[in-house]
Amino acid sequence: MPSVLLPQRFLRPLFDIAGIRAREQASFAHEGASFPMMLRAGQALYGHILRRQPNIAQLAVVVGGGNNGGDGWIVAYLAAQDGIQVRVYDVANSPRKGDAKLAEEQAMGHPRIEVRSFHELEYDSAAVIVDALLGIGFQAPLSDMYEQVIGAVNQLSAQGAWVVSVDCPSGLDLHSGQATLAVQADLVVTFIGDKIGHYLQDGPVYCHEIVTENLQAVDLSEQPQAYFLEPAALDHFPPCQRRLNSHKGTYGHVTVIGGDHGFGGAAIMASEAAAKAGAGTVSLLTQETHLMAALVRNPNVMAVSAELADIRATLRGEQSVLVVGPGLGRSAWSKSVWQQCQSLSQPTVVDADGLYWLGLSSVQLDQLVLTPHPGEAARLLEKDVKEILQDLPRAASEIANRYQAVVILKGATSVVASPDGRLMIVGKPCPGLAKGGSGDVLSGMVGACLAFYQDAYEAAVMAAAWHNKAAQACSAKIGMVAMQPYQLLDYLE
Known part of the structure; x- marks a missing residue:
């Protein structure tokens, strides 16, 4: 239920993870496939990168094993198609499945995409880093490997790299908003609906700007869990x-x-x-x-x-x-x-x-x-x-x-x-x-x-x-x- 006094334009709807999952599954059923939505997510993310970093020549993409990593593979492919040199740091600890595997297969073998071990990430020189490591289902604790990777991303950020996170900063629990360590994201491109964890506790510490892409998701007419009051109000x-x-x-x-x-x-x-x-x-x-x-x-x-x-x-x-x-x-x-x-x-x-x-x-x-x-x-x-x-x-x-x-x-x-x-x-x-x-x-x-x-x-x-x-x-x-x-x-x- 929104505010009575404040106009709707000042209220940002926020959803819990269960609400996002429900819209996602309904959209898959409506469309008859799930991969098209992953393609739209990758395209939307890449579009935001180009608008903010139009002169990009090199791109580093850190990918995990789930669908979040699949979004990262699509961004890598789109960037390579545009002539950008892409380095993918693969952190998956098992073979990919489903849509993430399709996205990986599409990108693998492209002459402008180089796949590297995550151990080399701290030495990367790209001006833009895509964080596609952990998705909205993450719950603590982080493994030593993920801590190492997130630490490397944050080190590069401190040295001047611009970081964009897919759906959420890796390491942030979107249910509670808590994080012991998470990616410092200059931009978070979140999908289907904004998540309440972005605005609680550690969420604002790691999310410096958030944009939401609907991805043509089915509207279930569900009430948001909460609203965020835009400061402009x-x-x-x-x-x-x-x-x-x-x-x-x-x-x-x-x-x-x-x-x-x-x-x-x-x-x-x-x-x-x-x-x-x-x-x-x-x-x-x-x-x-x-x-x-x-x-x-x-x-x-x-x-x-x-x-x-x-x-x-x-x-x-x-x-x-x-x-x-x-x-x-x-x-x-x-x-x-x-x-x-x-x-x-x-x-x-x-x-x-x-x-x-x-x-x-x-x-x-x-x-x-x-x-x-x-x-x-x-x-x-x-x-x-x-x-x-x-x-x-x-x-x-x-x-x-x-x-x-x-x-x-x-x-x-x-x-x-x-x-x-x-x-x-x-x-x-x-x-x-x-x-x-x-x-x-x-x-x-x-x-x-x-x-x-x-x-x-x-x-x-x-x-x-x-x-x-x-x-x-x-x-x-x-x-x-x-x-x-x-x-x-x-x-x-």
């Missing part, structure tokens, strides 16, 4: 777009609740984030010892002591949205605060130690947005972190269904899931966010967006996307080591 959609005829009430009232002793900075950053992301009014309920720091930092934020206050009486239903958890802690005070928040009816963002208390609660809250990292997700689902990382979309969806909440599962890219089945991947890796406080800033931004948008899923998508976009800009200006999470708020427009 944010050029048209500010986090909380201002209207000419508006007032502070138009943009809602966000109250941040948290900041136990020693953790005041988290709640202060979250309240500042809510203000700078566009909330009309922002309140902060925190320990009394943090009030002066909060007011000096953000005089526009109404800071109130929650040390002795009855939170339910203090709020009185005036707030549009609550953000509970930044710096909340796990003390007796924290527990009391959480217990009072459970009886409130406002839409609520729960982060950090709020997620800890949520995991211990039997009460089901309404209108929730949860912002866990993988460790917190594991605790909410009573699973091991390793299991969470093996399937982030599934983990996000399970949390969404269990708590009837919109979920932002944070990572190098974030997975946003809704109980109604919507799933969005947003952002790209920004190491500058790998610091304490990044999640607190995000939770405040989610609060502001939730106060503005009618749909919690849309609010979560916009907040996560803008958090990442601003961090990218901040990192480029200040540096990923020096930047601090609160500084990204100055790059929201």
